[in-house]
Amino acid sequence: DVKVTQSSRYLVKRTGEKVFLECVQDMDHENMFWYRQDPGLGLRLIYFSYDVKMKEKGDIPEGYSVSREKKERFSLILESASTNQTSMYLCASIPSGTVTETQYFGPGTRLLVL
Amino acid sequence: GQQLNQSPQSMFIQEGEDVSMNCTSSSIFNTWLWYKQDPGEGPVLLIALYKAGELTSNGRLTAQFGITRKDSFLNISASIPSDVGIYFCAGEGGATNKLIFGTGTLLAVQP
Numbered sequence A: 001d002v003k004v005t006q007s008s009r010y011l012v013k014r015t016g017e018k019v020f021l022e023c024v025q026d027m028d029h030e031n032m033f034w035y036r037q038d039p040g041l042g043l044r045l046i047y048f049s050y051d052v053k054m055k056e057k058g059d060i061p062e063g064y065s066v067s068r069e070k071k072e073r074f075s076l077i078l079e080s081a082s083t084n085q086t087s088m089y090l091c092a093s094i095p096s097g098t099v100t101e102t103q104y105f106g107p108g109t110r111l112l113v114l
Numbered sequence B: 001g002q003q004l005n006q007s008p009q010s011m012f013i014q015e016g017e018d019v020s021m022n023c024t025s026s027s028i029f030n031t032w033l034w035y036k037q038d039p040g041e042g043p044v045l046l047i048a049l050y051k052a053g054e055l056t057s058n059g060r061l062t063a064q065f066g067i068t069r070k071d072s073f074l075n076i077s078a079s080i081p082s083d084v085g086i087y088f089c090a091g092e093g094g095a096t097n098k099l100i101f102g103t104g105t106l107l108a109v110q111p
Helices: none
Strands: A004-006 A010-013 A019-025 A031-038 A042-049 A064-070 A073-078 A087-094 A109-113 B005-007 B010-014 B019-024 B031-037 B043-049 B055-058 B061-065 B071-076 B085-092 B105-110
Touching: A004 A087, A010 A019, A019 A031, A019 A087, A019 A109, A031 A064, A031 A073, A042 A064, A042 A073, A042 B085, A073 A087, B010 B019, B019 B085, B031 B061, B031 B071, B043 B055, B043 B061, B043 B071, B043 B085, B071 B085
Parallel strands: A010 A109, B010 B105
Antiparallel strands: A004 A019, A019 A073, A031 A042, A031 A087, A064 A073, A087 A109, B005 B019, B019 B071, B031 B043, B031 B085, B055 B061, B061 B071, B085 B105
């Protein structure tokens, strides 16, 4: 079974802090994604990566950056957290190919920025 | 960014009832996917649709890819309490390796 793990289930940070959200997958998948989920807005793509050291902006990249130094790990970075970044963050991965293959999601990280 | 219109936003039903939800888009999609998210977990793929007009079942779930390629629906028959969760549609429509997700339908089932 594919496993996608996220470093924290719940996180509380203060405005202005630098925040790291880590995602690890154990199935050698090429493609990894970071989404945020907000009530009434569904899942919105922040960034994705189709290979080590490669990254592409999604629909809402502002205020975020990412890092993919190893194939199995994709990190989401909030350089200076703000209250409007309070959200549920979901990581996903798929093998190489199209997204019509199933995306395997992690359990999510609930981030609260005070 | 583009989003899919998904309705209804929420449904509160009795166990045993049938459920229907749908997604519409102003753009054509090549693939429609339906995901379910259990409370506190990430979404899990339920059904994938690859051709216009396609009707696919997975147990009590049935989904269809609209003929116009701009819509899809999901039906759940004889609902049970474990059907509770948020259901998302998602579409893939171009050369990009990205999915567009719907806004979600929250389903609550009363025993």
